[in-house]
Structures are given as structure tokens and as C-alpha cells.
Amino acid sequence: MIRVILWDIDGTLLDFAAAEREAIRGCFAAFGLGACTDQMLARYSVINRQYWEKLERKELTKPQVLIGRFEVFFAEEGLVADCVAFNDEYQIRLGDTVCFHDDGFALVQQLKGRVRQYAVTNGTKIAQQRKLHNSGLDALLDGVFISEDIGVEKPGVEFFHSVWETIGPYEPDEVLIVGDSLTSDMQGGNNAGIRCCWYNPKGAPAPEHLKIDYNIRDLREILAILEQ
Numbered sequence: 001m002i003r004v005i006l007w008d009i010d011g012t013l014l015d016f017a018a019a020e021r022e023a024i025r026g027c028f029a030a031f032g033l034g035a036c037t038d039q040m041l042a043r044y045s046v047i048n049r050q051y052w053e054k055l056e057r058k059e060l061t062k063p064q065v066l067i068g069r070f071e072v073f074f075a076e077e078g079l080v081a082d083c084v085a086f087n088d089e090y091q092i093r094l095g096d097t098v099c100f101h102d103d104g105f106a107l108v109q110q111l112k113g114r115v116r117q118y119a120v121t122n123g124t125k126i127a128q129q130r131k132l133h134n135s136g137l138d139a140l141l142d143g144v145f146i147s148e149d150i151g152v153e154k155p156g157v158e159f160f161h162s163v164w165e166t167i168g169p170y171e172p173d174e175v176l177i178v179g180d181s182l183t184s185d186m187q188g189g190n191n192a193g194i195r196c197c198w199y200n201p202k203g204a205p206a207p208e209h210l211k212i213d214y215n216i217r218d219l220r221e222i223l224a225i226l227e228q
Contacts, residue, residue, distance in 0.1 A: 002195065002226055004170055005111070006120045006163070007141070008179030012199050013108070013119075013219070014131060015099035020045065023093035030089060031081050044073045052122070055153055056183050062148065066091075066124070095130020101201070102219040108140045115226065119144040120163065120177065122153050122184060143167065154181075155188030176213075178222065186210050197225065 010016035021041055028036040051069040054060045060068065070083040070090075108117060119141055121128050125148045132138040145163050152158040164170070175194040179185025182198070189196035190211050197214040198206065206212050214225055 001174065002115060002176045003174040004116045004118070004167065004176070005222070006118050006175065006177040006194075007108070008177070008181065008185050008199075009119050009121045009128060009131065009137075010123055011180040012178060012185075013101060013104040013137065014135065015101055017045070018099040019094055019097040019131070020048075022097040023090050026093045027086055027090050031086060033079055033081060040077060043076065044069075047073050047076075053183055055122070056155060056187075058153075058156075062124075062153075091124050091127045092130070094127040095134060098131065098135040100135070101199075104219055105136060105140075107219055107222065108137060111222075111226075112140050116142045116167065118142055118163070118167065119146075120154060120159070120179075120185075120188075121145070122147045124148060154184045155191050157188075157191040160188065160192035160194075176225070178219070182207060182210060186212055197222070 007013055024041060024044065025036045028034065048069050051060065051065045055062060055065045066087050067083050070081070070086055074081055074083065111117060117140070119132065119137065123146070125146050128144070128146055132141070132144060138144070143166065145159070145166070147153045147159060150159055150162045152162070172193045173195060176197055177185055177189040177194055178197040178199060180199045186196050186198055187210060195213045196211060197216060198212045199219060200215055201217050203217055206215055216222070
């Protein structure tokens with residue numbers, strides 16, 4: 001029986017792409033960089049994903065990711081900006097746009113008291129705290145684990161060791177991690193030896209090298225999983 005759900009935030013409970021668009025465009029306006037087109041956003045998203053995957057592989061530090069992605073993006077777009085200041089503003093704005101996937105707020109609310117629920121995220125502390133507060137999730141969740149506080153990123157097993165030290169011991173089959181990222185959430189769940197639920201709204205093929213217990217296209221499918 002599942003007693004604990006570890007929720008990823010960005011791309012799972014919350015629509016990260018929507019927040020990213022608003023934050024980037026707001027920063028472009030604030031820094032006088034002109035319009036940020038859909039094509040530019042798409043190019044930035046690719047760069048951003050590549051940098052976060054390097055962080056997960058421990059090839060870069062988080063400060064290198066946060067600044068480096070904008071250095072590469074601006075260079076490729078022929079723009080000049082203070083990347084440190086831009087990122088600082090971006091982190092603040094990133095937490096100001098809240099869009100839930102699949103009635104995520106109502107789902108977490110419905111599960112409150114039925115299972116223990118925690119956020120597990122690699123996002124920056126300032127952005128995640130603003131998102132959780134502005135979304136109301138901070139009042140529903142039983143706790144929040146941010147890699148910046150722990151000192152280790154998902155999928156590192158040390159991240160999950162820190163979680164167990166705080167919430168107490170559970171059997172591996174009593175814990176379910178729900179996330180959209182194969183490299184962070186599913187690999188992290190595999191490393192920790194817990195059940196893994198891949199939030200896969202586009203129905204992409206599942207990789208063979210990962211153990212994925214549940215493959216869902218809508219978060220509300222969690223309710224049926226808990227009945228099993």
C-alpha cells in the first residue's frame with residue numbers, strides 16, 4: 001500500500017513551460033531586450049534542458065547552470081545582457097505564474113490526510129518557495145525537499161537519504177515518486193529503490209533501461225493507482 005507520494009513540481013504538478021514563458025518575456029521587457037519570440041523561447045528551452053541534465057550528471061554546479069544557460073542563449077541570439085542580474089530577476093518571476101496540470105491542486109487537496117505528500121525538487125529555493133506559496137501547495141503538502149537545501153540534486157541517492165532522515169523509515173513499496181523527468185525523477189526513484197510513476201502526458205515511449213511502475217498521461221490516474 002502506498003503511504004507516501006513524492007511529487008515533482010516543475011512539469012508535473014505545475015506547468016513549468018507556462019511559467020518559463022511569462023518569466024522570460026517579463027525579463028526581456030525589464031532589461032530592454034525587445035520581444036522574445038516563440039522561436040527564441042523554444043531555443044532557450046533546449047539549452048536550459050541540456051544544462052539541467054548536465055547538473056543531474058554532476059558535470060556542472062547549479063550556479064554554472066543558472067548563469068551558463070543564459071550566456072549561451074544570449075550569445076546565440078546576438079544579445080548583450082548581465083546574465084547574473086537577468087537570472088536573479090528570472091528566479092523571482094518564475095514563481096509568479098502558477099498553472100496546474102490536470103487539476104493538480106484539487107488532487108493534492110483530495111489526497112491530504114489519505115497519504116503523506118512531499119515536494120521533491122531541483123529548482124532554485126527562491127523560485128520554488130514562491131511557486132509553492134502562490135499556488136497554495138505549501139499549505140497542503142506535508143513537507144518540501146529542495147536540492148539547494150539538501151546539497152544534492154535528484155537523481156542522487158543522497159537526496160533521497162535526506163528525505164528518509166526527515167520523514168522516517170518506509171518500505172520501498174510504500175513510497176511513490178511522481179514526476180515528468182526520466183533523468184531526474186524516474187532515475188532518482190530507481191536509485192532510491194521506490195515505486196516510480198512517470199507523468200507522460202504526450203504518451204512518449206518508455207525507455208527500457210528504467211523501471212517504471214506506472215506510466216500515466218493524467219495526474220488523476222493516481223487515484224486508481226492508490227486503490228490497487
